[in-house]
Amino acid sequence: MLFDEVALYYEKLESISSRLEMIDVLAELFGKASKEEIKLLVYMTQGLLGPPFDSIETGIAEKYAQLSVEMATGHNHSEIINLYHKSGDMGLVAEEFRKNTKLKRMEHTSHTVNDIYEKLIKISETSGPGSQDAKIKLLSFLISSSSPLGARYIMRLVLGELRLGVGDATILEALSKNATGDRKLKPKLEDAYNICSDLGNVAYVLATKGIPGIEHLGVILFSPIRPALAERLPTAEEILERTGGTCSVESKYDGMRVQAHFNKESKKVRLFSRNLEVITEMFPDIAKALLEDTNCDKCILEGEALAYDDISGTFYPFQETVQRKRKYGVEEASKRLPVVLFAFDLLYCDGESYLSHTYSERRKKLSEVVGKGSVIKLSEMITTSSPKELERYFTSAIERGLEGIVAKDPRAPYIAGARKFSWIKMKRSYKSELSDSIDLVIIGYYFGKGQRAELGFGGLLAAVYNQKRDMFETITKIGTGFTEEQMKMFKSLLDKIHLKKKPARVDSLLEPDFWVEPKYIITVNADEITRSPMHTCGMNHSGKEESGYALRFPRIISDGIRKDKGPEETTTTEEIIEMFSQQKKTKI
Numbered sequence: 037m038l039f040d041e042v043a044l045y046y047e048k049l050e051s052i053s054s055r056l057e058m059i060d061v062l063a064e065l066f067g068k069a070s071k072e073e074i075k076l077l078v079y080m081t082q083g084l085l086g087p088p089f090d091s092i093e094t095g096i097a098e099k100y101a102q103l104s105v106e107m108a109t110g111h112n113h114s115e116i117i118n119l120y121h122k123s124g125d126m127g128l129v130a131e132e133f134r135k136n137t138k139l140k141r142m143e144h145t146s147h148t149v150n151d152i153y154e155k156l157i158k159i160s161e162t163s164g165p166g167s168q169d170a171k172i173k174l175l176s177f178l179i180s181s182s183s184p185l186g187a188r189y190i191m192r193l194v195l196g197e198l199r200l201g202v203g204d205a206t207i208l209e210a211l212s213k214n215a216t217g218d219r220k221l222k223p224k225l226e227d228a229y230n231i232c233s234d235l236g237n238v239a240y241v242l243a244t245k246g247i248p249g250i251e252h253l254g255v256i257l258f259s260p261i262r263p264a265l266a267e268r269l270p271t272a273e274e275i276l277e278r279t280g281g282t283c284s285v286e287s288k289y290d291g292m293r294v295q296a297h298f299n300k301e302s303k304k305v306r307l308f309s310r311n312l313e314v315i316t317e318m319f320p321d322i323a324k325a326l327l328e329d330t331n332c333d334k335c336i337l338e339g340e341a342l343a344y345d346d347i348s349g350t351f352y353p354f355q356e357t358v359q360r361k362r363k364y365g366v367e368e369a370s371k372r373l374p375v376v377l378f379a380f381d382l383l384y385c386d387g388e389s390y391l392s393h394t395y396s397e398r399r400k401k402l403s404e405v406v407g408k409g410s411v412i413k414l415s416e417m418i419t420t421s422s423p424k425e426l427e428r429y430f431t432s433a434i435e436r437g438l439e440g441i442v443a444k445d446p447r448a449p450y451i452a453g454a455r456k457f458s459w460i461k462m463k464r465s466y467k468s469e470l471s472d473s474i475d476l477v478i479i480g481y482y483f484g485k486g487q488r489a490e491l492g493f494g495g496l497l498a499a500v501y502n503q504k505r506d507m508f509e510t511i512t513k514i515g516t517g518f519t520e521e522q523m524k525m526f527k528s529l530l531d532k533i534h535l536k537k538k539p540a541r542v543d544s545l546l547e548p549d550f551w552v553e554p555k556y557i558i559t560v561n562a563d564e565i566t567r568s569p570m571h572t573c574g575m576n577h578s579g580k581e582e583s584g585y586a587l588r589f590p591r592i593i594s595d596g597i598r599k600d601k602g603p604e605e606t607t608t609t610e611e612i613i614e615m616f617s618q619q620k621k622t623k624i
């Protein structure tokens with residue numbers, strides 16, 4: 037398949053404002069690709085060059101992109117900069133100057149998807165002395181030998197700014213539609229995706245092995261499994277009711293979630309964060325301890341990493357763990373403040389997947405695997421049928437500076453990528469008037485008035501994710517409580533991702549001054565959740581007039597952007613509705 041054809045589809049996708057239409061266009065595109073190409077096309081459509089956890093980057097910054105356009109088209113630096121300042125999009129700059137090149141027009145080569153992919157990989161692999169020049173030359177060749185529209189998307193891919201607004205769920209539905217004619221295969225594809233976190237691989241397995249291949253897709257060591265998530269409940273009684281009368285209760289550590297994969301034979305360790313980025317380099321002690329202090333050869337286990345002082349029994353919260361690393365560097369910080377991995381689950385061990393085993397079985401295996409070392413410890417746990425004992429355990433966890441507890445249903449399997457009642461969290465905040473903090477994705481921002489006009493920033497429009505609809509629904513505007521530094525930071529980050537029109541997967545009755553790509557996550561506290569006709573979160577979509585949900589007095593509590601979550605991992609509409617009903621119960 038030719039990349040020029042893909043570029044036409046991408047152009048079409050950009051102009052679409054309905055998600056269903058997007059699925060149709062994508063399904064048609066996937067239908068034209070060969071079995072090998074479909075994998076690459078999926079990555080490209082995600083704006084990537086491989087699965088996200090491989091973090092393949094071209095290493096081309098804006099400045100080098102400008103130089104490539106100069107070299108490819110003969111236009112000079114100031115022409116390029118002027119147009120770039122006007123459009124804010126190097127893709128459009130490459131397209132425009134490719135159209136009006138000042139150089140002898142190079143033969144337009146019909147690059148295939150494979151060609152382009154290989155060249156982009158070559159750019160990413162070029163390193164060492166002189167590599168910047170080599171990268172610029174390679175990119176310049178691609179621009180000058182592509183069609184103008186092709187140049188637009190090559191440039192955006194290279195810079196990691198494709199921004200088609202296509203989410204994982206949309207791609208899964210399009211793959212289903214392409215394979216079967218409708219969207220019904222999505223749940224099965226999603227299960228496979230939850231196990232390997234690699235949409236390209238899911239597409240490839242579907243294309244080469246069909247539905248049986250998807251049904252039998254197993255755990256792949258060093259491909260992260262999408263993490264199981266916890267529901268919330270406010271009382272011990274409700275937790276026990278949900279877990280069949282008995283549950284295991286673990287301390288909720290306020291650290292950084294780590295999914296550890298290791299193979300002792302090859303001495304390979306890979307640590308993944310909650311949003312599946314590779315963070316092995318952040319925790320060298322943990323990587324070493326996994327190879328030295330565990331009782332198995334190949335394993336995937338999960339735990340919470342945080343700085344812990346063994347002597348005083350002090351747990352240091354996540355922010356502090358990270359800040360210390362920043363201040364002293366990884367090595368120095370690990371001496372001053374040792375990080376411990378409190379292991380709480382085991383997903384795979386020595387050739388066997390444990391995903392479908394019950395929590396009790398997984399925990400038993402985990403306790404055999406975790407040795408006696410001081411870096412990897414088992415998370416604290418009790419099993420109880422008594423609400424009083426559960427309450428006491430919760431109170432003692434809070435008194436020791438922990439975040440609360442996570443109760444686990446002993447009979448439940450590990451449910452990858454989903455928030456279910458097999459894990460239930462109870463935090464200190466649920467016990468007061470305030471409900472839990474909420475993670476939101478920024479979808480737009482406002483100009484400032486008065487003093488803020490100078491900063492060009494007046495506030496944010498934020499949304500939650502509706503999983504069923506695969507849409508972002510607005511829940512609040514945030515106009516107060518920003519420091520000047522924060523305003524500057526938001527303005528500069530958001531300016532880079534601003535869009536000319538509302539993205540197809542955003543549902544909003546409000547119109548901010550600027551729409552932005554749903555990308556950045558913030559954490560907010562609010563006084564309460566209220567009903568509101570202004571916001572689309574939880575609005576009845578059956579056509580019947582009904583109010584949505586909104587936040588009262590929202591205020592940002594993160595110092596900036598929450599980096600361990602992506603836009604589809606914000607608090608969901610379903611959770612907001614659940615929190616609203618829990619809030620009503622506590623008020624009675």
Ligand code: ATP
Nearest residue numbers: 264265266286287288289292293340380415442461
């Ligand atoms: P939060 O901000 O409350 O951590 P979250 O959306 O990141 O929420 P949840 O699934 O709601 O994640 O809560 C579970 C999280 O709690 C896990 O992702 C993990 O990082 C953390 N955690 C700490 N201790 C445990 C434990 N013993 N068992 C499971 N998760 C734990």
